[in-house]
Amino acid sequence: MRRTALVLVLVGSAAAIAACAGMGMSGSSHPMGFFVTSANPGRGADFGGLAGADQYCQSLASTVGAGRKNWRAYLSTTGAGGVNARDRIGRGPWMNAKGEVVASSVDELHGTNRLTKQTALTERGEMVMGRGDAVNMHDMLTGSSPDGRASTASGDTTCGNWTKSGEGSALVGHHDRMGLTEDPPAKSWNSSHASRGCSLESLKATGGDGRLYCFAAN
Numbered sequence: 001m002r003r004t005a006l007v008l009v010l011v012g013s014a015a016a017i018a019a020c021a022g023m024g025m026s027g028s029s030h031p032m033g034f035f036v037t038s039a040n041p042g043r044g045a046d047f048g049g050l051a052g053a054d055q056y057c058q059s060l061a062s063t064v065g066a067g068r069k070n071w072r073a074y075l076s077t078t079g080a081g082g083v084n085a086r087d088r089i090g091r092g093p094w095m096n097a098k099g100e101v102v103a104s105s106v107d108e109l110h111g112t113n114r115l116t117k118q119t120a121l122t123e124r125g126e127m128v129m130g131r132g133d134a135v136n137m138h139d140m141l142t143g144s145s146p147d148g149r150a151s152t153a154s155g156d157t158t159c160g161n162w163t164k165s166g167e168g169s170a171l172v173g174h175h176d177r178m179g180l181t182e183d184p185p186a187k188s189w190n191s192s193h194a195s196r197g198c199s200l201e202s203l204k205a206t207g208g209d210g211r212l213y214c215f216a217a218n
Contacts (some may be wrong), residue, residue, distance in 0.1 A: 004095050011016040016024055016198075021063060022179065023205050025071050026200060027091045030064075030065055030066040030068075030069070030096050031099050032061070032064070032066050032095060032096065032097050032123070032216070033059070033069070033090075033092075033094035033098075033212075033215065034091070034095065034096055034102050034103075034210055034213070034214065034215050034216070035061070035096060035097060035121060035122055035209075035214050036121070036122050036140065036175060036212070036213060036214070037056065037057065037060055037113070037122065037211045037212045037214060038060065038122040038123055038124055038126065039209075040200055040203075040209055040210030040211060042166045042200065043055055043099075043167070043200070044165040044166075044197075044198050044200040044201075044202070044203055045141055045159035045162060045165060045170050045195070045198040045199075045203065045208050045210060046159070046162065046164055046165035046198065047073070047121070047162045047163075047212075048162075048193060049089040049161060049162055049163055050073070050075060050077055050083070050161065050162060052105055052162070053073035053075055053162055053163065053212060054071065054073050056073070056212070057071040057072065057073050057212065057214035058071045058087065060123045060214070061098075061123060061216075062114065062212065063123065064097070064123050064124060066123070066149035066216070069216040069217075069218055070090075070091050070140070070216065070217045071214050071216055071217070072088050072214070072215055072217045073212045073213070073214055074089060074144070074148075074190070074213035074214065074215055075103075075141065075142060075143055075150070075158070075162060075212065075213065076142065076143045076144040076148075076149060076150035076158065076203075077132050077143065077146070077150060077160065077161040077162070078143070078150050078151070078157060078158055078160055079161065082134035082150050082161075083150070084108060084144070084148060084149040084150055085143070085144045085148050085149070085190075086106055086109075086144075086147070086149060087150030088217065089106070089215035090216060090217035090218060091105060091106060091218055092104050092105045092106060092108070092109065092195060093105070093111075094159070094215055095119045095120070096119055096120070096122050096125070096189075097123060097124065098121065098125055100119050101110050101114065102114045102115050102119050102120070103115070104132075106148070109148070110146070110147050110148050110190075113189070114213075115175065115177070115180075115189045116177060117130050117175060117176035117177070118195065120175040120176075120213075125191045128174030128175060128176075128209075130158075130174070130178060131176055131178040131179070131207070132178070135209075136207045136208075137173065137179065137208055137209040137211065138174045138175050138176045138207060139172040139173075139192070139195065139203065139206055139208025139209075140172055140173050140175050140211055140212065140213055141159075141162075141170050141192070141195075141203075141208070141210065141211065141212055142166070142170075142171055142172060142173050142190045142191065142210065142213070143157050143158035143159075143162075143170050143171050143173055144173075144190050144191055145171075145189065145191050146157040146167070146184075146188055146191045146193050147192035148190065151171055151191075154203070155169065156169050156170070157169065157171045158170055158171075159195075159198035160198070163166060164198040165198055166197065166198055166199055166200045167197060167198065167199070168197065169194045169195050169196070169197065169198065170194065170195050170198065171192075171193070171194055171195075172181075172192055172193065172195055172206070172208060173188050173189045173190035173191055174186065174187065174188060174189060174192045174196070175189060176215075176217075177189060179192060184187065188206065193206075195208070195211055199218075
């Protein structure tokens with residue numbers, strides 16, 4: 001009886017340890033606080049608005065055990081109730097899937113950050129192809145100016161606040177910090193140029209794949 005009871009206790013303890021480990025991997029202790037989306041949901045720049053884009057970031061984070069954090073898409077919106085991307089992503093610091101700090105604060109993120117092709121990884125820890133690779137996917141949807149705020153330029157800069165998948169345009173940045181020239185916009189991670197349209201095909205033709213930057217706000 002004593003031997004049986006001891007075995008049961010040991011088995012129960014092992015199960016409890018395993019459960020705690022599992023909770024830790026899926027909880028807020030997960031180190032990742034930043035990633036580039038590994039794919040587009042299939043509707044180009046139409047994410048169903050800002051809330052839909054946030055939910056997409058949340059769902060991808062959940063697939064790798066980081067779903068208990070409060071994830072936000074790095075996107076600005078314009079018009080009544082418009083918001084700035086920089087105001088909705090928390091205070092930092094933010095680490096990628098490999099535990100590398102890409103920025104320690106909002107000011108550093110919009111100043112001298114550590115975002116490069118090698119550090120702007122997907123939620124799976126994979127690099128995204130950029131300029132010079134077989135397929136250029138370096139355009140990241142942001143709708144933002146270099147300082148992380150909504151653009152004041154005339155015309156559409158957010159694909160209808162992320163609800164359009166046809167006509168329209170959105171500002172994009174280059175995750176690999178490379179472009180056709182050496183000018184600052186070509187090297188900007190968040191504000192390089194406007195897209196040709198809002199459909200996935202148009203975004204690909206511009207040099208992207210309809211991807212987003214996602215940040216943990218907590």
